[in-house]
Amino acid sequence: MTVTHNRWAVLGALSIFEIFLFGPSVATLGVFFTPLIQEFHWSHAEVSQLASSVDVSLGLCSLLAGWLLDRFDVRWVMSAGAAVAGVGFLAASQSHSLPVMVACYAVIGLGVSMGFMVAIAMIAGNWFPDRTGLAIGIGSFGMAIGLSFSPRIIAAVVVHAGWRVGMIAAGLPMLLVAVPIALLFLRTRPPAVAVARASVRSSIKSADCDDIPGLKVRAALGTLPMWLLILINFFSQYGLGAVYFHTIPYLLSVGFPIGIATLIFGVKGFFFGPGSILWGAAADRFGPRLVIFCGFMLFATSVLLLLVAGTHRYGLAPLLVYVVLWGMDTGATVAVPALLAQAMGKRSYGSLNGILTFAASAGQGVGPLVSGLLIDRTKGYTLAFEFAVIAILISAVLGPMVRRPKEIAHDNTVSTIVD
Numbered sequence: 001m002t003v004t005h006n007r008w009a010v011l012g013a014l015s016i017f018e019i020f021l022f023g024p025s026v027a028t029l030g031v032f033f034t035p036l037i038q039e040f041h042w043s044h045a046e047v048s049q050l051a052s053s054v055d056v057s058l059g060l061c062s063l064l065a066g067w068l069l070d071r072f073d074v075r076w077v078m079s080a081g082a083a084v085a086g087v088g089f090l091a092a093s094q095s096h097s098l099p100v101m102v103a104c105y106a107v108i109g110l111g112v113s114m115g116f117m118v119a120i121a122m123i124a125g126n127w128f129p130d131r132t133g134l135a136i137g138i139g140s141f142g143m144a145i146g147l148s149f150s151p152r153i154i155a156a157v158v159v160h161a162g163w164r165v166g167m168i169a170a171g172l173p174m175l176l177v178a179v180p181i182a183l184l185f186l187r188t189r190p191p192a193v194a195v196a197r198a199s200v201r202s203s204i205k206s207a208d209c210d211d212i213p214g215l216k217v218r219a220a221l222g223t224l225p226m227w228l229l230i231l232i233n234f235f236s237q238y239g240l241g242a243v244y245f246h247t248i249p250y251l252l253s254v255g256f257p258i259g260i261a262t263l264i265f266g267v268k269g270f271f272f273g274p275g276s277i278l279w280g281a282a283a284d285r286f287g288p289r290l291v292i293f294c295g296f297m298l299f300a301t302s303v304l305l306l307l308v309a310g311t312h313r314y315g316l317a318p319l320l321v322y323v324v325l326w327g328m329d330t331g332a333t334v335a336v337p338a339l340l341a342q343a344m345g346k347r348s349y350g351s352l353n354g355i356l357t358f359a360a361s362a363g364q365g366v367g368p369l370v371s372g373l374l375i376d377r378t379k380g381y382t383l384a385f386e387f388a389v390i391a392i393l394i395s396a397v398l399g400p401m402v403r404r405p406k407e408i409a410h411d412n413t414v415s416t417i418v419d
Contacts, residue, residue, distance in 0.1 A: 007127040011135060013185035014123055015142035017115065020178040021082050023146015024089075024170040025054065025112045027269055028154045030248035031262065035163040036101075044249070046098060048372030051245040052365040053102045057109025058116065059361025065113045066354025074119050074188045081114025082178035089171025093164045109361070111174075115182070117360075118353045121337040125349065126189035132341065133288065136334040137280025144276065144327075147269025151248075155262040214345020215405065220352055225343045225402045232395045232402075233336060233360040236296055239392035240330060241367030243303055243385055250381045254310040264323060271327020279332045288335035288342065292399030295332020300392040302326040307385055333360075335399075343404045363391075 033047050068077045085108045092104035120139045121132075128135035150170065158166040220226045251261035283291045302325035309319035337353055344352055371384035378384075 018142030024150040045372040051368035053105040054109040055365035057106040059358035061113035062357035070350040078115040079182035085111025086171040086174030093167035133280035133283035137276035140276040141273035144273030214347030234363040235391040236395035237360040237363035238367040239388040241364035242371040242388035245368040268323040268327040275328035275331025283335040288339035291335040296396035299329040
């Protein structure tokens, strides 16, 4: 049976795919932290290695994912990624030691890298060249649903059946739902554009496609704007990882019950969806630099409100505002791949996006590890979260500094078709 593809169906399928891949892979880590500490008597720093493992693996393998996505259709790459992540969770559910568990989460990171932001940005850019920011936001909406509901669902499974069954519950839908969706509905570009792309490639005499506007990877890495983008992703995601994976343990430590903690954790994830769409549309209209600055400033504010909420001095008000601000303003990250296309062109868009995802994952990998060490050392969360605020503010300030290098040509005719 032939599936008729249109761009809204592809975007919807992409969003559904992310519900079952990204959310359960990242959002459930905080749910597993406390049970693992209780069963194996691991420290916060040791259990934080799981978050660092998945994020560092995701980042390193994003370079591979970008290379694969430049050469193979997304259906093959993303379906393989969902399968690998699902198998990683099933293996993790049977582990009995920290090194094995860390290795399993590295496998999960490999799988997620093949179906995460690099693939989302590529699909959005090819199917929606006129509204790329908005398309990235809508494609990321499924991530928000997964981030919102998977902690609650998996926490309920863990409470009633244990963390091992919880990990199985996180992995099976990746194999049974995400893989078929990728194979049936996801494509890199519209069929007509794919044919035109092949035709244009055959008409270009230069093997290096020198007529395509944009910088190659080596040339891009020699520019200040590219390194600013790398730093933006590293510092913003350091701040996110330093807080995100420790949110549930933090809320428990300041007196909130497990049900409320997981509810707060899930609800703020839900706001990521509307935030992604709104910030994506704003990036298309007002420019991604302004979105990065304003969004990340509000993002940093949300972390400060989380600390205030822990004092219980002002009731639930700071916690409620934190939920909305964190959820909405982490969505401002969709402006980064849009700014990459604007600043570097489309010649090596997949590979450069892989580099940015690597930087983001490196930040997310270092963030929870540093926080875990600080929490163990200070016996509290304040200093760890304050470091996160500083990192996010740095990324906000760097956003407006990114400019398009003069080396890039202004003719986008071939770029739109080929990349």
